[in-house]
Amino acid sequence: MMLRHGGLSLCGVLVITTLFVPLGYASTSFMLEPIISKPRHSRLFKSALRQENLSKQQSDLWTPLVNQGWKPCIASTSTSLSDSSGYIQVFLDGGLNQQRMGICDAVAVAKILNATLVIPYLEVNPVWKDASYFEDIFDVDHFMNVLKDDISIVRELPDEYTWSTREYYASAIRSTRVKNAPLHASANWYREHVSPVLESYGIAAISPFSHRLAFNNMPADIQRLRCKVNFEALTFVSHVRNLGDLLVNRLRFSDDAAGTEYLKQVVDTQGIKSAGKFVALHLRFDKDMAAHSACDFGGGKAEKKALARYRKAIWQGRVMNSRFTDEELRNQGRCPLTPEEIGLLLTALGFDNSTRLYLASHKVYGGEARISALRKLFPQIEDKKSLASAVERAQINGKASLSAAVDYYVSMHSDIFVSASPGNMHNAMVGHRTYLNLKTIRPNMALLGQLFMNKSMNWSDFQAAVVEGQRNRLGKIKIRKAKQSIYTYPVPDCVCQQD
Template sequence: MSSAAAAAWWARSRIRILLPVIFLAPALFFLLSPPSSPPFFFTLPTSREESPSASGSRVIWAQRRVVEWRPCGWWRAAMPAPARRNGYIRIDCYGGLNQLRRDLCDGIAVARLLNATMVLPKFEVAAYWNESRGYVEVVKDMPEEIASKEPYRVDCSKRKGHFDYVETVLPALLEHQYISLTPAMSQRRDRNPSYAKASYCQSCYNALRLNKNVETKAIELLQAIPKPFLSLHLRFEPDMVAYSRCIYTGLSSKSLSAIEAARGEDRKALTGEAARLWRNRGKCPLTPSETAFILKALGIPTDTNIYLAAGDGLMELEGFTSIYKNIYTKSSLLTHEDFEKMHGNTKAALDYYVSVNSDAYVATFFGNMDKMVTAMRTMQGHQKTLVLSRRAYANYTAVGLSGEHLAMAMWDAHREEYIMGRGSALPEQCFCEFKL
């Protein structure tokens, strides 16, 4: 074949030849990479230029942020509810403090969606009070002819969007005038019209408050903590570890027994390859000693005042307190009598209030409590907020990093998270990204 003919053939055929190569290249790279290499989404540190020294002289909060989540402006404008009401809705709330708050906020959005008056629920322990009347009418008492009968129960377990509520729940409200419901956990709030979304945001972040008695006790607790301080939501309780289905080595026999007692038949620990993949996905709770290691890697001084926002039954705590010694808890700051008679939801409310108002907040798990706290801190402009990456820690230790090399890797992972403003708010609908 002449050179001219070859050139013409190449011009006609190059797209057909190159396209498969372009699309297969990532797959070939992944398949041919040695198994000991870290996952492609993690980069091993190559320089100490941005990393703190082993003594922790540079703290993560000193990094200049380039992005922040802030409350969006659209929902803060007045959107008063129509004068005419379609009936009364009682929101039935169950579970812990975080579940109560979620159901209340969702319930207010549903009440606005259906143009109903919301009847304040009766809690086992009065955890919240509400001032959202500008968006949804809220009452404690109803007309006698309504209050004298039990509300008609509506099953909302499968409701996802506003059409579900309008088409299925509204007819029941119009017929019975008084209904009760628990908002579906699987709600698609993004499908709601703007006025219902605004009511949700307003109720969660402007109107909903802890009740007066709980808030008074929370303020007392906050004032007793030496300032400045970091609030740490540390999660390493037997039931949580059992639920995670993770296996840990080096734990005390007491901790192992507690985990096994909480595990039960339906929470068998994963083993082999399944356990490795599960851990590398970041599904295993950080131990207190792992948490202390990461905090040191982030430059948090070991003499920092730390408030432990945690439930009862924390295990292996000496792995943390052997490094960070200025530790404060509810039980150490409140009188014994005060603490012992408190309901679990009240204890959680105190942790919530202190964490929202702390100088810095670090979470080891992004659960409901952490979502509440980080969102409220964002509302108030408190940007020293970080969720530790269990996934990064698992993947870096899986490829053999330890000591100073592991500390450098954790610094890089969390620095990126912090300067980009991720993990510090709920961008779901009430918060927007602002470049700095």
Template sequence: MSEISTSGRAPPARTPTTSYPLSGPRSHSGPGQLSQPNSPFGSTWKAAMRMRRGWCRRRGTVGLVALVVVFFCVNWWMLSRIQDPIRFGKVKRIKFRFLKGNASTVSIKEELKTIGKGKMPQKTAYARLLSKAAHALAEGQKRAEPKDLWVDPYVRAASWISCSYKRDWKPSEGSNGYMMVTANGGINQQRVAICNAVAVARLLNATLVLPKFMYSTVWKDVSQFGDIYQEEHFIEFLRPDIRIVKELPKDLQSLDLDAVGSVVTDVDIVKEAKPSFYMKHILPILHKNRVVHFVGFGNRLASDPIPFELQRLRCRCNFHALRFIPKIQEAGALLIQRMRQNSTLPAPLDPYLVGPFAVSAMKGDRSNAEKGSKYLALHLRFEIDMVAHSLCEFGGGEEERRELQAYREIHFPALVEQQKTEKLPSPEQLKSEGLCPLMPEETALMLAALGFNRGTHIFLAGAQIYGGEARLSTLTTLFPNLVTKESLLSSTEMEPFKNFSSQLAALDFIGCGASDLFAMTDSGSQFSSLVSGYRIYYGSGKMPTIRPNKRRLADIFVKNDSMQWAVFEKRMRKAVRQNKRVFSRPVGRSVYRYPRCRACMCNRDDEDRRQRH
């Protein structure tokens, strides 16, 4: 049996320093019993007691360490809920798949390293905040979202109802001649041009020839009016307002319109021209040549001052006369149904967006119809045309600058000339003024800060995002249930729309219009303006829209290196909440975007007050 060794110095009375060898059993007085104090082995008993106290202290230390380990394990488990295992040292490639099939995504830490390593190298933006956002999303998976997240903060919004279908005039004979319009831009600019043309035709008492669309080198779409909108519905719905024909009479078709001075371009018309301009300069052309041809016609009619009934006609055209063709409606109905996870119950806007395809899958039996899961539609305006035209920088360095400048030289030569002759604001100045489009990283941070759950179903609208899938990876990492029309519809279902950007944009319009909540990243976007206006007009105050003020957001993002997540959350929510309210149309603003005005909508509260008095 090993002997007990002691130190050479006299130990304190209560804290003996006797130690045990590394091996050997404890001293025993018998089987399983310690020696008594008055026994010859008293020192052994004291040493054993000291050892027991030491063991207790060590056990407490081990327990504390174990508790810390458990804490970190739980923390790691929560983070792992937003991570995929990295197998064989390689990161899984993100795939856009439908909601339930896309249950996980790649490790955010690894993914942030790969952002931009596709076509365009770039540094990871906001890596610190993104890491905090990932942690917040993991912790909040079972936490309830903010109560006001999916509702319109304007409580009186429900009192506004659509009523632009009402008329208080006789049909126009269109006897002053024929008015042709070839609208430029994409589908959204063309839509505005059509409705402005309808109003001008009524103003001039002209017969409108069914509008045509100019081919754009940017959009590269040969679609014409009948490829997107229902021609017969358009003509018949507006028959009580203006006369519409599909083509010029034979005797005018051979006329050289340019030679006789009947061609009017955007150069000839001031932007936001008043009705008096058309009466003074265009009506004489009609009287002389019996025909006038507007080429371009982009934003060539003012929002104010406009006669009441003429303003109402613009609303009637936009919200009632323009209906997508059945091919687009059918695909749009499929898109909506799949976003709602095969819900059989139509939502408020469905009949106006997809027409007869909005019926219940239960064939009229609504007793068993199920309400689908809600979804957020996001218009991420980050296509190369927007990015290049903004003159901003997005973290891609010199290669990005060269690529965007080359694009400008081809598509925006006037802007390039302006760069050479004028001193334009720096990218930093543009950013601080809120003139740069939100990057996907910034959009992801905004959604996370607003309190959206990681499992939120998101429909992403828009054309090809600049930077491709690599640029989107941050957004899809934080919100894996993000899908596009291409991932919702099969290749067979998408085939009829291939290479027709305007028709694809129409599907995006349907997906965004029908969503429970619509979020835009660029309040100046024509697409976002038309979608939000449509939701106001038909939504009865139940179709809210998030329209961030980019100037306020820029002030928040510039301090990202030092801001804590809780502070970032608070400031972001306040900034968005302040800009989420839309009461009635401001003077001079578009009725297509802000239809809450007496010309487009009626206020039930006003009607009730009139009836009481």
């Protein structure tokens, strides 16, 4: 993926993508409860509206990360491919980013077993309801070409195995299906349990296949291969890249009436328009997340009851967080930031109301009423619909995975990325941007939870605490710890020290 970050001027734009539900209501048949639009942290909110940030503070925000002494290191260690032991099929659950990690693991498993990988099958997610195939999202030719020296890959099974389909495995118990792969299985587990299937039948279909390969005790070449897949082989199809480039260009070089003041900021001393900088904000605040978190988001008794009913209906009430009080959850940093809270965080860090926001998420729980406080702090909010016409968006309409792919692409081309709460998009973006040494703001969730519970705190103290608490969370390298994901923490497995 080619990124263009050079020659940018100081002024800022912030990116966040989202779809909105109807004004003031949650988007589920389980609840149509009105959501209050009054700021929950009114004391801080009123102060934030009056902030005028110093140019020095903004300058520090937009300064790219310094060289941290490492470089990507994923060169193939294979000299040649030996005869294949058979065909590996995988069926991947989840949304785009979970499937992306599954694809990387599938390549690694094929390498471990010296098998031929069939282009992975993407299951239809019950939430996103997107039936896109691998080739609808990712550039298959690029994928196969980048990995041609590492493993054997085929688009489709040969004629003698065409019976091995999703429908075939759904209809009965099959001896070629491996369905007992444990979470984070070792390389030896695959050798002991999948290799015999390949030897007997020439094919093995692994389903489910999500988080099925361990991160610890893996050979160095397997770890580097996983990163090679994630950061080099997985490139989006051309129309996703083209739409992403269109959005990035319009964010950096806005020429509409609403962007007049912004354009004044990006004209240099010679009168030549230069590119504006922007931040991608993943505003992860959908109804599933809100219900599963079991946190109190200020919607009163009606909202609490509605979320409890939803938890009961979807998870039969078996949600670990529901055992704790809201105060306990916030002290532990387990409550996602609301749109208002992420707005207060950004303001405290130095972003101001001239910063343009591009919202990157699924539907916001509570719709416009929930997001109104963020809009007041950052009035120049953009999204795909505001930046591109219906005709320009035609190829991704109704395709949740392709929409998410555009968000991913735009986020990777941003100067700064921020996520309102941990999740698959957050994890994928933190890892990818770490690999390329790009600035990422990782909110200190435990600190922010405690700060937002303090209703008497003034703005000056809040801002000082935020700046101090985020000091080492703006892109500083974190070394991967035991059991942590290589896709979120690619250092040191996928990098080398610079000479």
